[in-house]
Amino acid sequence: xxxxxxxxxxxxxLNAALDRAADLIGxxxxxxxTVGAGMGVDSGLPxxxxxxxxxxxxxxxxxxxxxxxDIACPDSFHRDPQLAWGFxxxxxxxxxxxxxxxxxxxxxxxxxxxxxxxxVFTSNVDGQFQKAGFDSSRICExxxxxxxLQCCRPCESNDEAIWWAAHLRPEIDTGNCRWLxxxxxxxxxxxxxxxxxxxxxxxxxxGQRSRAQQMRLESWRRSVDRLLVLELGAGLAVPTVRWFxxxxxxxxxxxxxxxxxxxxxxxxxxxxxxxxxxxAIEARL
Numbered sequence: 001x002x003x004x005x006x007x008x009x010x011x012x013x014l015n016a017a018l019d020r021a022a023d024l025i026g027x028x029x030x031x032x033x034t035v036g037a038g039m040g041v042d043s044g045l046p047x048x049x050x051x052x053x054x055x056x057x058x059x060x061x062x063x064x065x066x067x068x069x070d071i072a073c074p075d076s077f078h079r080d081p082q083l084a085w086g087f088x089x090x091x092x093x094x095x096x097x098x099x100x101x102x103x104x105x106x107x108x109x110x111x112x113x114x115x116x117x118x119x120v121f122t123s124n125v126d127g128q129f130q131k132a133g134f135d136s137s138r139i140c141e142x143x144x145x146x147x148x149l150q151c152c153r154p155c156e157s158n159d160e161a162i163w164w165a166a167h168l169r170p171e172i173d174t175g176n177c178r179w180l181x182x183x184x185x186x187x188x189x190x191x192x193x194x195x196x197x198x199x200x201x202x203x204x205x206x207g208q209r210s211r212a213q214q215m216r217l218e219s220w221r222r223s224v225d226r227l228l229v230l231e232l233g234a235g236l237a238v239p240t241v242r243w244f245x246x247x248x249x250x251x252x253x254x255x256x257x258x259x260x261x262x263x264x265x266x267x268x269x270x271x272x273x274x275x276x277x278x279x280a281i282e283a284r285l
Contacts, residue, residue: 018277020268021253022284030116030224033107034245036123038233038256042101042275043128045094058087060177073200077152081192085179088195089170092146095126103232104132106278113285116224119217123240125197138220140213142240148196150206151186162196162209163187221248228253232274235259 025031041047046057048068055062061071070076076084111118120129120139125146130136149165171180184193198205221227229252234241236259245252252267254260255277260269270277 014270014272017268017270018280018284021270021277021281024228024251024253024268025110025113025230025281025285027226028228028251029114029226030220030228031111031114031118032121032221032227032229032245032248033111033118034121034229034231034234034241035129036232036234036238036241038235039103039122039124039274040098040126040128041233042103042273043098045098045126058090058177060175061087069200074152074194074202074204077192077194081183082178084194085170085183086172086177088146088197089168089179090172090174090177091126092165092168092195093170093172095128095146098126098128098131100128100132101275103274103278104129104134106282107230108133109282110230116220119220121217121241121244123234123238125195137216140210140217142198142210142214142244144195144197144205144207144210146195146197148209149184149193150196151189152192152194152204153186153189154204154206155186155189155191157206157208159208161188161206165195227251231255232277 037048046053048054048057051067054068071084071087118138120134122129122139122141123143125141125144127145127147129139147165148162150162154161168184172178173180185191186193196206196209198207227248227250229245229248229250231241231245231252232255234245234256236242246264250266252262252264254262254267254269255272255274256269257271257273260271262269272280
């Protein structure tokens with residue numbers, strides 16, 4: 001009897017949390033979907049949690065003893081642009097090939113229930129919400145996008161200083177994590193280009209595209225009386241997404257298989273992956 005009590009008790013607590021999450025969705029007028037890197041795991045994207053996880057995804061960088069912060073920084077494009085673009089070019093190709101998981105379509109169904117619709121706020125740079133068919137004018141990519149480029153210097157700061165990466169066709173030596181051929185360059189000055197992503201120690205990032213998205217988000221948010229935050233896969237290592245959702249002082253559903261704890265009485269935590277949690281919530285609506 002004792003051996004079975006804990007699992008049964010945990011199941012009851014989880015079901016109660018799922019019921020409460022469904023109730024919160026039913027009461028909301030607008031849904032703010034806040035998203036971290038864990039959202040992509042169900043689509044098969046690599047989990048960079050911890051140095052070992054990063055090195056499993058990029059063994060060449062592991063052999064060189066390079067952590068994620070060592071390659072995901074502006075200096076890497078100055079030190080070794082072939083290596084920096086080997087890493088980012090591989091990620092660009094991977095995101096282009098990845099199909100968004102079923103959770104994205106469930107989120108669209110949830111948005112369709114909302115009288116005021118919804119908005120996506122994400123630290124992910126992969127463009128998966130756009131690929132899944134979400135309205136691009138209702139997406140805020142707070143750390144930028146790998147599908148856009150800028151000059152490494154940068155040589156300009158106006159809107160034309162950020163351009164689409166659609167023309168890039170990455171050819172990568174994956175064994176050595178190196179870009180093959182001439183690296184992408186800035187059309188204005190001919191210098192090395194880089195993704196328009198906020199990197200570690202980044203004083204050269206051009207953030208005007210993301211700022212415009214944030215302004216649209218704030219305008220929408222002010223129009224919603226009963227706002228609900230639905231947070232998915234936002235970890236503690238880079239807590240931008242968690243902090244933003246918590247700062248709004250509205251009901252929050254946190255979906256995270258590792259770090260689902262919440263501190264507010266308005267919040268409910270679900271220790272599940274994105275697809276499992278969204279599927280269970282959908283079944284209760």
